[in-house]
Structure formats: structure tokens, C-alpha cells
Amino acid sequence: MLIEFCVFSVVAASFLLKWHLEYHYDLFRRLGIGGPKPSLLTGNLREIRGKHFPLAPKKSLGLFLENDAQWKRSRNLLTPAFSTGKLKMMTPIMSEAADILVERLTDKVKEENSTDIYSVLQSMTLDVIGRCAFGLQTHAQVDNNDMFLVKIRSLFKAMTKTKIEPLLMLLPGLNGVVFGLKEMVSFFHASPVQWLRQAMYQVIMARRALGPNANVIDLVQLMLFPDQTRSSGIHASRGHEHSICKDPEISVSLSSPKEDIVKSLSTKPESPKVGVTPLTDIEIMAHSMTFLLAGYETSGAVLAYFFHELAKHPEIQERLLEEINDAIGKRDIDYETIQGLPLFDAVFDEVLRLYPTATFITSRRASEDRQYGDVKIPAGMNVLANVWSLHRDPEYWDDPETFRPERWLTEQNCKRKSSFTYLPFGAGPRHCIGMRFATIEAKITMVKIVQSFQIQMAHDSKEDLDLISRGAIVPEKDVKIRLVKRATGTRRRAVRHC
Numbered sequence: 001m002l003i004e005f006c007v008f009s010v011v012a013a014s015f016l017l018k019w020h021l022e023y024h025y026d027l028f029r030r031l032g033i034g035g036p037k038p039s040l041l042t043g044n045l046r047e048i049r050g051k052h053f054p055l056a057p058k059k060s061l062g063l064f065l066e067n068d069a070q071w072k073r074s075r076n077l078l079t080p081a082f083s084t085g086k087l088k089m090m091t092p093i094m095s096e097a098a099d100i101l102v103e104r105l106t107d108k109v110k111e112e113n114s115t116d117i118y119s120v121l122q123s124m125t126l127d128v129i130g131r132c133a134f135g136l137q138t139h140a141q142v143d144n145n146d147m148f149l150v151k152i153r154s155l156f157k158a159m160t161k162t163k164i165e166p167l168l169m170l171l172p173g174l175n176g177v178v179f180g181l182k183e184m185v186s187f188f189h190a191s192p193v194q195w196l197r198q199a200m201y202q203v204i205m206a207r208r209a210l211g212p213n214a215n216v217i218d219l220v221q222l223m224l225f226p227d228q229t230r231s232s233g234i235h236a237s238r239g240h241e242h243s244i245c246k247d248p249e250i251s252v253s254l255s256s257p258k259e260d261i262v263k264s265l266s267t268k269p270e271s272p273k274v275g276v277t278p279l280t281d282i283e284i285m286a287h288s289m290t291f292l293l294a295g296y297e298t299s300g301a302v303l304a305y306f307f308h309e310l311a312k313h314p315e316i317q318e319r320l321l322e323e324i325n326d327a328i329g330k331r332d333i334d335y336e337t338i339q340g341l342p343l344f345d346a347v348f349d350e351v352l353r354l355y356p357t358a359t360f361i362t363s364r365r366a367s368e369d370r371q372y373g374d375v376k377i378p379a380g381m382n383v384l385a386n387v388w389s390l391h392r393d394p395e396y397w398d399d400p401e402t403f404r405p406e407r408w409l410t411e412q413n414c415k416r417k418s419s420f421t422y423l424p425f426g427a428g429p430r431h432c433i434g435m436r437f438a439t440i441e442a443k444i445t446m447v448k449i450v451q452s453f454q455i456q457m458a459h460d461s462k463e464d465l466d467l468i469s470r471g472a473i474v475p476e477k478d479v480k481i482r483l484v485k486r487a488t489g490t491r492r493r494a495v496r497h498c
């Protein structure tokens, strides 16, 4: 009897599991959404892994993770930090980082026939975001062992290597448990996330100690004291030493023993004002981490794609140089001078059309049931825009696989930017908050590079880059190019270290 009961239970459980999986995998068909037929055991996992799609596009911190009223409040509080005025103040920092890049590459040209530009650019974008966002004088460009660089690299490496995706695909209910466990592990072990949080925490504490009148205006300061920094004439910080600040009074070492960060951070906002509830320390830390990761990963990859395409198109480089000479001449590059460079803008737009690096983060949750033709989107469902395919769809683009910046110089294609067929930075109220920051950084860097070097394909360059997805779509390994120094380069700006 017991044996019969056991056999019956196993058979019944198998039928139930089969029914559950069939029902689960049938969702898209029921909603009228086409696509490859899922297998009973693995769903569409094979197709997804084969094409290197990411599985958790919205797993991040800060703004990425927030929704509805919470997101709206944060976005309102953070938006002024990216105003034209604030960005103008940050451009000298970007320009200085680009000068260091040129110097570093000048040295490399003497020694190497082929340079991996991707790793060099990652270091530069880390220095830029470190300084503009947190006033940190990271030295990633000149020191490969810079702790921020080491930790951030190991964080992204770990993200590439994750082996839990298949499990989460089969049992989506485990999502919360797995991420909770990961949080716990990172809390008790010195994971890169823990180290970076610790660093952010120390910046926040140091800045709180300095108060609203500290003579700096970076993102942390703007988040801590939005009202004070909004109206004042204070300027962008050129950065502090790794121990956070040169001021001995608030100097703190990032390698100091671990503290219970979450407990010691305030969860109540300081001095709440009528109408606006300022960000709490925990929120500021989450937003800081988001800016750090978003600013480092996407911008480094986009600049690497820029180099790669220019190496393949020397004629465009010469036209860019002409444009710089006509529009800027010997003047220094700043916020104003980079505005009048239409060909540069076109090249930037075309790079982002072919390589929309953040393609898999443009998603929205449906707030109500909607019907689009035969497709039904139920309330609560997450919908992801497949920007990569959209940007290469022959229905919208002539010769879509070809790098052709000229397409952006026609009025018809310029209009396309506002028609939801071109979405490198997303769209609507939730579009990338760092869009102008990233654009200015890329343009300043590339103007200085084109002024200083000819970019060529090296003997070991790849015609088509191998790409991987780890949240953003980034080069899998090196991006090899050859640089030849031009006769006249950029002048090194006078650097004010204070």
C-alpha cells in the first residue's frame, strides 16, 4: 500500500510540475507575443544563453531599482546635479583626465605597436566619475593597482561569471532568496561591493562633517545639501586623495576595519524641508554606487567602440580633425567649444546606434492592462525594449550594419532621435540621467585624441569585436588599436590641485 501511495505521489507530482511548467512557459503565447517555442525543461534558456542576453536587466541600486513615488522623488532631487551649470563646472575635470590619457598614450605609442585601448579607457572613466561624483582623486590612469580600479574590475568580473542564471530562470521565485543570500555574503566578507560601499560611506561621512559650505560641488555634495549647493557659486572639486580628502581633519583610510555601515548610516533624512524630503544617507550611498558603476562601465565601453570604428575609418578621422581645426583651432576645449562640432555629434550618435551599450536596461513595468494589436500586456509585467535590434532594423535604417555617420547629418534622421527608434539613452522621464555628462566626457576625450593621434588598426585588431553582456554590452576582451602621434598635439592644461 505504501509503495502504491509513493508511486502515485511521484506520478501526481510529475504531472503537476509538467502542468506548472507548461503553463509558465505558455505565458507569451497566451499574450499574443511570438517567439521561439520553449522547451519543457529549460524554457528558452538555450536561445538566450547562445545570444548572450542578460537575465536581470534591472538588478542594480539607486534610481535603477526605484519605482513610482520613490523614484519620482529621487529623480527630482538628483536632476539638478546634472544641470548645464553643474556640467560646465565638471568639464575641467573631464578635460584634465583626457589630458592625462593623451600623455599616457603618448608614452605607450613609443613602446607598443598595438595597444589595448579598452582597459586604458576604463581607467580614465573611473577617474572622471570618481572626481566628478565624489571628489576622489583616484589614480586609475597611472596606477593599475589603484584600489577603486581593482575593486570595480573584480565586481564586474564576478558579474560576468555568474552561474545562477539558469536556476533563476527555472525557478523565478528564488530570485529574492538568491539576491538576499548574496547580500549576506557580501556583508560578512570583504567583497568588492562591501569595499565600495565602505568607500562611499566614508565619503558621505567626511562630507557631512565638512557641511554645506565646503568649497566643492560634486554629486555627493549636491545630494547631501541640495538647497545650499543649488544657489551658491561654489565650484567643482578637483578631487581629494584616496584617503578621501587632503584635509587632515577628515582624512579617513579606505582600508580601515569594517564597520556596520548599514546600522551607522542614518535612515532618517537630515533637516527635512517642507515639500521635499531630502535623501537619507542610505539612499545617497545607493545613488552613489549607481553613478559610480553606470559612469564607469558604459562610458568606457562607448569610448572603446569610438576608437574601434575610427581605426576602421581613417577618412572620417581626417574630417574630424578638419572640423576641430576650423571650429576650435588652438583654443582650449571646454563646454562651449565642443558644442559646434556637428560631425563629432554624428559620429557619437552613429557609435551609439551600432553599440547601444545599455540596451538591456530600458524597461518599464506596465501600470495597467494594455492591448497593442494582438499583443496583450498585463498590469505588473516588465517590458524590455530590445534597443540593439531596433537600432539595426532595416525597416528604420538604410544599410543598418554599416558605420555611416553621415546619416545623422540629414534632417530626416535627426528627427528619428525623437521618434523612439533611436534609444541609446532610453526615453521619456526615465531616460538616462547621466546622458549629457557621458556625451560631454566622450566628446572632450575624442576631440583631444583626434588632435593628438591617428588611430589605426593594429596587426592583432579584430574587424568585428567580440561582445558580452554583463548588464551593459561591453567588449569581451581587449580592443586593440595602433596609435601614431600627430606632429602637433594638445597642450597640457595648467592643473590646479586644491
Ligand code: HEM
Binding pocket: 063, 064, 075, 290, 291, 294, 295, 296, 298, 299, 302, 356, 357, 358, 359, 361, 362, 363, 423, 424, 425, 426, 427, 428, 429, 430, 431, 432, 433, 434, 435, 437, 438, 439
Ligand atoms: C554612454 C554612456 C551611457 C549610456 C549609453 C547610458 C544609457 C542608459 C540607459 C539606456 C538608461 C535607461 C533609460 C530608460 O530606461 O529609459 C540609463 C539610465 C540611467 N543612467 Fe545611464 N548611460 C550612460 C552613462 C551614464 C552616466 C555617466 C551616469 C551617471 C553619472 C548614468 C546614470 C544613469 C542612471 C542613474 C539611470 C537610471 C535613471 C532612472 O531610472 O531614472 N548613466 N542609462
